[in-house]
Amino acid sequence: MALNLDAKIPSGPIEQKWDNARFEMKLVNPANKRKYSVIVVGTGLAGGAAAASLGELGYRVKAFCFQDSPRRAHSIAAQGGINAAKNYQNDGDSVFRLFYDTVKGGDFRAREANVYRLAQVSVDIIDQCVAQGVPFAREYGGVLANRSFGGAQVSRTFYARGQTGQQLLLGAYQALERQIDVGTVEMFYRHEMLDVIVVDGRARGIVTRDMVTGAIDVHIADAVVLGTGGYGNVFYLSTNAKGSNATAIWRAYKKGAGFGNPCYTQIHPTCIPVSGDYQSKLTLMSESLRNDGRIWVPKKEGDTRKAGDIPEAERDYYLERMYPAFGNLCPRDIASRAAKRVCDEGRGVGPGGKGVYLDFAESIGRLGRDKIAERYGNLFEMYAKITGEDPYQDPMRIYPAVHYVMGGLWVDYNLQSTIPGLFVLGEANFSDHGANRLGASALMQGLADGYFIIPYTLGNYLAQVKPGGVDETHQECVAAKTEAEQQMKTLLSIKGKKTVDDIHKELGKVMWEYCGMGRNAQGLEKALGLIPQIREEFWKNVNVPGSGEELNQSLERAGRLADFLELGELMCRDALVREESCGGHFREEHQTEEGEAKRDDEKFCHAAVWEYQGADSAPARHVEPLNFEYVHLAQRSYK
Numbered sequence: 001m002a003l004n005l006d007a008k009i010p011s012g013p014i015e016q017k018w019d020n021a022r023f024e025m026k027l028v029n030p031a032n033k034r035k036y037s038v039i040v041v042g043t044g045l046a047g048g049a050a051a052a053s054l055g056e057l058g059y060r061v062k063a064f065c066f067q068d069s070p071r072r073a074h075s076i077a078a079q080g081g082i083n084a085a086k087n088y089q090n091d092g093d094s095v096f097r098l099f100y101d102t103v104k105g106g107d108f109r110a111r112e113a114n115v116y117r118l119a120q121v122s123v124d125i126i127d128q129c130v131a132q133g134v135p136f137a138r139e140y141g142g143v144l145a146n147r148s149f150g151g152a153q154v155s156r157t158f159y160a161r162g163q164t165g166q167q168l169l170l171g172a173y174q175a176l177e178r179q180i181d182v183g184t185v186e187m188f189y190r191h192e193m194l195d196v197i198v199v200d201g202r203a204r205g206i207v208t209r210d211m212v213t214g215a216i217d218v219h220i221a222d223a224v225v226l227g228t229g230g231y232g233n234v235f236y237l238s239t240n241a242k243g244s245n246a247t248a249i250w251r252a253y254k255k256g257a258g259f260g261n262p263c264y265t266q267i268h269p270t271c272i273p274v275s276g277d278y279q280s281k282l283t284l285m286s287e288s289l290r291n292d293g294r295i296w297v298p299k300k301e302g303d304t305r306k307a308g309d310i311p312e313a314e315r316d317y318y319l320e321r322m323y324p325a326f327g328n329l330c331p332r333d334i335a336s337r338a339a340k341r342v343c344d345e346g347r348g349v350g351p352g353g354k355g356v357y358l359d360f361a362e363s364i365g366r367l368g369r370d371k372i373a374e375r376y377g378n379l380f381e382m383y384a385k386i387t388g389e390d391p392y393q394d395p396m397r398i399y400p401a402v403h404y405v406m407g408g409l410w411v412d413y414n415l416q417s418t419i420p421g422l423f424v425l426g427e428a429n430f431s432d433h434g435a436n437r438l439g440a441s442a443l444m445q446g447l448a449d450g451y452f453i454i455p456y457t458l459g460n461y462l463a464q465v466k467p468g469g470v471d472e473t474h475q476e477c478v479a480a481k482t483e484a485e486q487q488m489k490t491l492l493s494i495k496g497k498k499t500v501d502d503i504h505k506e507l508g509k510v511m512w513e514y515c516g517m518g519r520n521a522q523g524l525e526k527a528l529g530l531i532p533q534i535r536e537e538f539w540k541n542v543n544v545p546g547s548g549e550e551l552n553q554s555l556e557r558a559g560r561l562a563d564f565l566e567l568g569e570l571m572c573r574d575a576l577v578r579e580e581s582c583g584g585h586f587r588e589e590h591q592t593e594e595g596e597a598k599r600d601d602e603k604f605c606h607a608a609v610w611e612y613q614g615a616d617s618a619p620a621r622h623v624e625p626l627n628f629e630y631v632h633l634a635q636r637s638y639k
Helices: 015-024 047-057 097-107 112-130 165-181 247-251 287-291 318-321 333-347 361-367 369-386 442-462 477-491 500-515 519-542 551-579
Strands: 037-041 059-065 185-188 192-199 202-211 215-220 221-227 264-271 294-298 356-359 396-405 422-424 608-609 618-625
Touching: 015 112, 037 202, 037 294, 037 519, 047 059, 047 165, 047 185, 047 221, 047 396, 047 422, 047 442, 097 112, 112 287, 112 442, 165 185, 165 442, 185 202, 192 215, 192 477, 202 477, 221 442, 247 422, 264 287, 264 333, 287 369, 287 500, 287 608, 294 318, 294 333, 318 333, 333 356, 333 396, 361 551, 422 442, 477 551, 500 519, 519 551, 551 608
Parallel strands: 037 059, 037 221, 059 185, 221 422
Antiparallel strands: 192 202, 202 215, 264 396, 294 356, 356 396, 608 618
16 A cells, blocks of 8 residues: 655745645634644653643643653753744845755755745744743844854854753743643653554554553544654664654554655764763764864874874864865764764774864964853863863864754654654654754754644644544554553563663664665665664563563663664665665765765655555555755755
8 A cells, every 4th residue: 555645735836835824724713622632742842842832722732751851851952053044143044045055955855845834934933932031142232142053154043052952942841831730731751652543544542651650551632743853872872862762653653654764864973982882872062063163183194193282284174175165064964974084094083093173272262262161161061071181272072973863754744644643743753854954953843843833734634533532442542552561571571681782782883884974785785684683683582671560771772672673674775775875875886076975866856755564574665756946956065
């Protein structure tokens, strides 16, 4: 059965599409909103904003997070800022330029209509957050400050020092808490979604596990909204919080939701390098540091002198040399590959030569230490605590690491998946960023989806269905709950010799080696042979101590790893079929003479959408063609 990939793009010129769509959408009158119930899974920026907004509108909302508070969502870790086309600097920005930069930054692999809407809505997000009290940085005269980010030649990034995600999340959290207080939102803490319940082709609820008591329950609603983040932890080492996982979207995929572009992974160029096998995660240094830090390596191979002992003439500021128009602010995928290239040439710095310098000496000399501390102080403190080195005295050492995923559940213009009634927001969907996300656009998309898009599009859906009609005794609810209980029992009964982390590390090494910064057919085919072996070892030899009737983090991690082991295979399969390089997907067989990504627009100007065909069958690949009327296809250049 072919998936329904009707993108539902509205009619009219691109700048009028969202207005046209909103006018044509059906509405639910205020008295009827109380009759409808909505489940929101995930309470980061996308989910928290959605739950607060839907509660404010009067819907009965059940919100779920696996943390002990929505304040612990991984959105809190975003550092550098949020994009918006306000043009406060009067430096040439506009909604169209933000749209253009985002399409180009994603290497022409995103849907134009969605990206334009994102750029349009961006200007409202800032007003919303200021009204909530988010303490954005301000200029001396009181106006909101902006800084530059990769992939743009204007300053459009609003920020709160190096903790923008935390401050935006607190704004959404306060809005959510207000709705909890007035009773429109019922909050479930420490609950993990295990499955989505589909009744008569519609999403009607979820199965959850209470992570404290182990109780497995069914929750019913008229629609389900997933805002559960990305799946970067399939690589084991990433900048994601350890709890970040793919379970919600993966279980939805296995119930019929199409999975879009699973191979599109973003490698962030500005992370603290790996320092040993004991590490369980990596730490991001904000891309905003590239505003004032210059990136360089020694010109000579194997130069092990201290940074301060290497004279200017013997340094290679390679981004400034290779990309003079954008310099240190070229997009993430390009900066990451350039760092890998110079390290592969033997010019990397630090242990194992897996690092490059991010040097603030010139900026400190020009602006003074106090100004740099004002802009980035908490980031410098974090770096010093982790590495034991003082970045005010010596350059930071950075290296690329897995950070974000552009792939996710396929959604149409209304953010609805291929399962009617199942909506997907933020990083959990495949939308808006194409094959590479520009820095400071994740927060923009999460809040756009949650505050400004889902309240309209979900209402349009609910206006066309009757409330209620299903309860926990329905056979689909019973079946989904029984299946979830059985998986828990199976995981606890294996009693093998390997820990969950042992097996996850094996998977991560395969994914990073063969489906990481550089990919080729031979490596991907090797990975597709190795991952099933690791998965077989997991189901035969994993050791999950404890029971299912208590707080059991090993059991939680085992369930998530079971999903990663299947998702990793789909990512490699998707990367193997996509015989081109675009954005973060770099197939080594497809590059220009200068080592840049080489697209094949004739064969691959589409989104790849995968459909689950059962445990023993290969998934089916479908395509949604991408058409470019406003930003014409061109070789992506930042030189």
